[in-house]
Amino acid sequence: MIRMSNISWRFLSVWRRNLIVYRKIWKVNFLVPLLEPAFYILAFGLGFQGLVQGLSYGGKALAYTQFMAPALIAISIMYNSFFETTYASFVRMYYQKTFDGMMTTPLSLEEIILAEIVWGATKATAAAAVMTLVLGLFGFVNFPQGLLIVPLAFLGGLAFGAVGMFFTGITPSIDMFNLPIFLFITPMFLFSGTFFPVSGLPEWAQTAALIFPLYHLVELSRACCLGLVETNPLLSLGYLIVFTLCFLVLGLTTMRRRLIK
Amino acid sequence: MDQQPTAAGEIILQVDNLGKHYNGVSAVAGISFAVRAGECFGLLGPNGAGKTSAIRMIYGFAPPSSGSLRVFSLDVADDWRRIRSRVGVCQQDNTLDPDLSVLQNLLIFAGYFQIPADQARERAEELLHFFALEKKREAKVGELSGGLARRLTLARALINDPELIILDEPTTGLDPQSRHLLWEKLHALRARGKTFILTTHYMEEAAQLCDRLVIMDHGRILIEGAPTGLIEAHVGSSIIEVSGADQELVDFLAERKVEFDRMADRLVIYNKGNAEIEQAVRAGFHSRQCTFRSATLEDVFLRLTGRELRE
Numbered sequence: 001m002i003r004m005s006n007i008s009w010r011f012l013s014v015w016r017r018n019l020i021v022y023r024k025i026w027k028v029n030f031l032v033p034l035l036e037p038a039f040y041i042l043a044f045g046l047g048f049q050g051l052v053q054g055l056s057y058g059g060k061a062l063a064y065t066q067f068m069a070p071a072l073i074a075i076s077i078m079y080n081s082f083f084e085t086t087y088a089s090f091v092r093m094y095y096q097k098t099f100d101g102m103m104t105t106p107l108s109l110e111e112i113i114l115a116e117i118v119w120g121a122t123k124a125t126a127a128a129a130v131m132t133l134v135l136g137l138f139g140f141v142n143f144p145q146g147l148l149i150v151p152l153a154f155l156g157g158l159a160f161g162a163v164g165m166f167f168t169g170i171t172p173s174i175d176m177f178n179l180p181i182f183l184f185i186t187p188m189f190l191f192s193g194t195f196f197p198v199s200g201l202p203e204w205a206q207t208a209a210l211i212f213p214l215y216h217l218v219e220l221s222r223a224c225c226l227g228l229v230e231t232n233p234l235l236s237l238g239y240l241i242v243f244t245l246c247f248l249v250l251g252l253t254t255m256r257r258r259l260i261k
Numbered sequence: 262m263d264q265q266p267t268a269a270g271e272i273i274l275q276v277d278n279l280g281k282h283y284n285g286v287s288a289v290a291g292i293s294f295a296v297r298a299g300e301c302f303g304l305l306g307p308n309g310a311g312k313t314s315a316i317r318m319i320y321g322f323a324p325p326s327s328g329s330l331r332v333f334s335l336d337v338a339d340d341w342r343r344i345r346s347r348v349g350v351c352q353q354d355n356t357l358d359p360d361l362s363v364l365q366n367l368l369i370f371a372g373y374f375q376i377p378a379d380q381a382r383e384r385a386e387e388l389l390h391f392f393a394l395e396k397k398r399e400a401k402v403g404e405l406s407g408g409l410a411r412r413l414t415l416a417r418a419l420i421n422d423p424e425l426i427i428l429d430e431p432t433t434g435l436d437p438q439s440r441h442l443l444w445e446k447l448h449a450l451r452a453r454g455k456t457f458i459l460t461t462h463y464m465e466e467a468a469q470l471c472d473r474l475v476i477m478d479h480g481r482i483l484i485e486g487a488p489t490g491l492i493e494a495h496v497g498s499s500i501i502e503v504s505g506a507d508q509e510l511v512d513f514l515a516e517r518k519v520e521f522d523r524m525a526d527r528l529v530i531y532n533k534g535n536a537e538i539e540q541a542v543r544a545g546f547h548s549r550q551c552t553f554r555s556a557t558l559e560d561v562f563l564r565l566t567g568r569e570l571r572e
Contacts, residue, residue: 013372020369021360101356103322104349104418105373106342261283261323 006108014102014115015122022123033127037072037134041065057197058228069140070225071194073131073149074156074217077124081157082185084120085164085251086177092116093168099259113255117165117248121157128153132225141225148224156217159240162247163213169254188214199230213243271298273333273425273456274319280327281314281480288314290480291328298424301447301457303467303474307566311480312460313353316429319458320350332425346374349423351415353430353460357402363413364389364398367420374421381420388416392446408439415443419450426450428459432466444469464559478566488558496556496564497533501542504550513545514538522564529560 022029045065052064092098102112132149135141141149167180191205192198192214198206209215216236223229229236274296281289289311296302304312317323318330321341330337332344358366364385371381389395392412397405405413411431418426431447432440447470451457461467467474468488475485484491492498503510504527511528514521519538520531532538542551 010373010375013369013375016372017358017361017369020365024360096359097354097356098358100352100354101358101370101417102373104320104345104352104356105370105421106345106375107373108342 003108003110006110007114008108008111010107011111011115011118014107014112015119018115018119019122029123030126030130033076033130034134036076037069037131037138040072041069041135041138041140044068055197057199057222058226058230060228062226062228065138066140066226067197068195069135069138070221071192071218073128073135073153073225074192074214074221075189075194076131077128077153077156077217078160078185078188078214080124080127081117081120081159081161082164084123085116085161086168086171086180087174089116089120089165090168090171090174090177093259094174103259109256109259110252113165113252114248117158117161117251120161120164121154124157124160125150125153128156135225142227145227146225149221152217152220152224155237155240155244156213156220159213159217159244159247162244162251165251166247166254169251169258188212193218193230197230213240216240272296273298273300274302274458275331275334276315276319276328277330278328279315279318279325279330281311281318281323282326287480289318292475292477292480292482293328294475294482294485296425296456296458298456299451299454300472301451301459301470303471304458304460304477305462305464305467305474305562306460306477308462310477310566312477313429314480315477316350316427316458316460320348320427321345346421347424349418349421349426351411351418351426351428351431353433355410355414357405357410357414357417359402361402362398363394363400363402363405366402366413367417370417371420376421384420384422388419391449392416393442408435408442411435411439411443412446415446423455425456425458428457430460430462432461432463440466464557464562468558476562476565483565484561491561492556492558496531496560498556499532499534499539500552500554500556500560501528501530501532501539502552502554503528503530503542503546510542510546513541531556531560 049064055062055064055067057067099109099112103109128149132141132146136143136146167177171177191209192212193209198209198215201209216239219229219231219236220233223233272295276295277293278291279289279293280287280291292315304315306312314323318325318337319332321337321344324338333347335344337344358369361369367385367388368381371384376384389398392415394409394412394416397409402410402413415431432443435443444466447457459467459470471488473485473487475482477483484495486494511523514530517538519535522529530538530542539553
């Protein structure tokens with residue numbers, strides 16, 4: 001059981017530890033979000049744009065790159081936080097025994113795990129902010145409302161960080177992360193209105209897409225960048241918040257079961 | 262630290278009938294002991310005896326399955342944060358942070374204790390000096406040798422200036438030089454009035470460092486006492502080892518009711534300082550290889566826990 005008394009602001013000291021490690025190679029860490037959108041925009045803009053005609057989203061005709069750019073940010077938020085709380089956290093927990101060391105100090109396991117998830121969200125936010133600026137330079141983001149990406153990235157980062165931590169809590173070995181990536185992350189990457197509008201799919205597939213947290217993150221990202229949506233953004237926001245809370249509890253519970261014996 | 266320092270002789274750790282069960286298997290099956298301020302208390306036992314399980318409960322890592330556990334008169338279940346802020350733990354595994362430098366390991370760890378930055382820096386410098394790690398301050402942890410890593414682990418365990426220091430096999434895998442240096446440092450810390458709980462496989466280490474110790478096996482405490490007293494009580498002061506012993510010697514000893522252990526081709530005779538037996542062995546069985554030596558804690562340990570392999 002999770003005890004609320006075990007959660008305090010002390011978790012920030014663990015978050016700070018991750019920040020210090022991250023800063024050591026911040027140039028490399030920033031290179032990916034800096035260049036990744038440029039690659040995608042170039043590839044899809046130059047190579048793919050001519051094949052896609054007549055794309056409309058939220059009742060408005062859009063160039064393909066315009067449609068795709070906000071989704072790139074959402075995908076990056078998902079990858080950054082999910083990979084942080086799966087592979088990176090697993091390495092710290094299992095191979096480096098970093099959590100074991102922390103558990104000899106006045107930190108609770110809940111604080112350590114919460115810090116890992118919040119850290120994943122922070123990393124996602126940093127990447128999303130850099131990408132938003134780059135895409136803004138290309139003219140794919142309307143400012144100032146495009147700045148709303150920053151809080152949105154943090155929420156999305158918490159959501160995917162928490163679900164990643166849940167998988168870390170139950171995975172028997174680091175190789176088994178392939179499974180949630182193949183069954184959960186990749187389908188989302190493809191079918192969340194990322195590379196084509198969900199409204200073009202059959203009815204049942206549209207409904208299925210609503211379950212994906214990435215779908216809602218992409219929707220909100222488009223709302224921030226373009227001011228366009230195809231569903232109610234408040235519902236998307238609500239869904240993400242509920243999803244985050246559920247997996248925060250699940251992540252903490254499974255990690256507690258795994259580590260406290 | 263804002264806590265009241267503990268007065269000498271006060272009970273720091275009180276363990277009553279403590280048990281830990283994993284899926285029906287008892288790792289710790291009801292142990293009781295107390296440790297007073299300023300003492301060095303040893304937990305000895307073969308692999309799987311339950312030492313680490315017991316230690317993990319003491320610093321609130323693993324919840325006890327049964328019994329009670331009070332550290333600084335506080336209950337571990339409720340007051341684990343206050344307890345951990347006054348305890349330093351040197352774990353068996355290397356849990357140093359490989360992503361950080363030597364100095365950062367100390368500073369970041371101080372952060373986990375909410376020690377203010379300037380105080381942490383001062384403390385870290387002191388500890389680097391004390392453990393002769395100054396030249397390594399910027400080194401990566403992965404580049405440290407076993408001895409250096411263990412010194413850093415101990416330095417890190419002291420960052421909060423703990424009253425109670427828990428050492429889980431602090432010298433396992435170290436070379437003799439590193440081990441002696443570490444012992445020296447532990448003696449220096451003892452002189453400052455720190456309280457220690459130590460687990461070890463090295464009987465020499467336990468005999469040298471511990472005021473009192475328990476020998477555990479299968480989750481239970483077999484004996485408790487001061488090293489010299491235990492040696493005297495369980496194996497006597499002197500030992501005769503005879504290689505290539507035959508039935509003649511065995512009969513001779515059995516007749517005189519002298520205790521001995523028989524191994525493949527060796528006898529360990531607990532003659533308890535009986536000069537007559539010693540003379541007789543010297544005179545009558547001198548053709549074999551005989552060693553006359555003082556008894557050690559290792560003799561006690563092997564006598565009580567048996568000589569067969571555990572794993």
